[in-house]
Amino acid sequence: MVKGKHAGGTTQRNGLTRADAPTVLGETRLVNARTRLVGEREGALADFIVAVVRSWRRVRRVARRWWKALAAVVTPLGWGIAVTVIIAFLLGYGLGWLELVAVGWAGLLVMVAAVLFLIGRTSHDATLSVPVNRVVAGESAVGQLTVTNPTRRLLPGTRIEVPVGEGLADFQVPTLSPSGRYEDLFTVPALHRGVIPVGPVRAIRADPIGLVRRERVWDEQIELFVHPRTISVPSMSTGFVRDLEGNPTRDLTSSDVSFHALREYMPGDELRSIHWKSTAKTGQYMVRQFEETRRSHLMIALSLADEDYAGDEDFEMAVSVVGSLGVRAIRDARTLSVVASESTPDFARRRLLAVKNIAAVTGTRLLDDLSRIDRSETALPLADLARVAADSIAGISLAFVVCGATVPVTALRHAARQFPVGVEVIAVICDPDIVPSVRRAGELTVLTIGYLEDLQQSMARVSA
Incomplete structure (x- = not known):
């Protein structure tokens, strides 16, 4: 079997020039993660290398998942304060520097106070909707966020985030009275073809300084389909094949299975198409007409x-x-x-x-x-x-x-x-x-x- 390859220079194509076009036909060389590691080698050593890399990738995925869960609670500023506190304690007690010890304890108190802001739970209810979830590339869609207070008490204001693709829509919900309601609209730009995930909605609880944050995430997520741009093309008459099991068309023929009507005999008609009973009644030769059936x-x-x-x-x-x-x-x-x-x-x-x-x-x-x-x-x-x-x-x-x-x-x-x-x-x-x-x-x-x-x-x- 001949393997495909790319040739340098240009390729002439009925008067058209294109650089670096593939010129050898047939099955091309497979390029994936395995071939990058061991090429086309077989055997125990190649399988061992592939197994080690696959295991390392699984471990890395698990570690990334745990790190993502921790990073979702502690903000970059929080990590900075935590590192500062550790360094302050190490240097302060190691060198006997009381000022650094004081900085360390002050930072630790700030972190403990920040964690206290996460106690409790968010009682709001949030609903996300995108009335039109299919648009053409280059257009925009409109989403709606609705936040309600299902309790019988006054709920303080909260911050709501709605992920939109790789972006983020941020809403500051005011204080809601019992059975209160807050609504807001946002625009989703759909510049390129694809599927844009909108949501899920998440309510944010955080300390005033911004060291830690806690999220309540609703499960609802909406997919916004950005369709490719299309145009109207002419109906294609090519590709039809006459077939007795096909669909009837408006074209008439003298031999098919979909009967249409009777007409008078004309020179050139086949004798087998003559309908003899109608001919006997009318006194003139009558032939059958059929609708031609085709499939495609x-x-x-x-x-x-x-x-x-x-x-x-x-x-x-x-x-x-x-x-x-x-x-x-x-x-x-x-x-x-x-x-x-x-x-x-x-x-x-x-x-x-x-x-x-x-x-x-x-x-x-x-x-x-x-x-x-x-x-x-x-x-x-x-x-x-x-x-x-x-x-x-x-x-x-x-x-x-x-x-x-x-x-x-x-x-x-x-x-x-x-x-x-x-x-x-x-x-x-x-x-x-x-x-x-x-x-x-x-x-x-x-x-x-x-x-x-x-x-x-x-x-x-x-x-x-």
């Missing part, structure tokens, strides 16, 4: 391999292309399968030849799953993705393969040859730095788009 199984394959993209811009465009094509197919009630490259686990011995299925039941489910995907350096490259998809999905009549700017036409041809004979393959190359084009490469149709809007015109030309 459309498959969209998205490469998630790092080597197939030049950067984030062409990858995000590729995800938008998959979303646009998928939503159009779902609206047309076509049988649809959407797959993406599966990544190989870090300590696997060999490359994992599998694909991940993306839900394509509804347009919303499809875009939700597309919000979660991301590139990986261990994901299957385009040629392997096409081979596994062709083997695992039966009855494909039309296949789209979507990739980035670094994939040469030779690799696309190799991917197209993985599908059975009779399957129409359309490759979509997303390259922000190129003029859009539609061209044929043997049995393969190649669409190169520079902007997402170019997909409309390219699909219209293909359908025509």
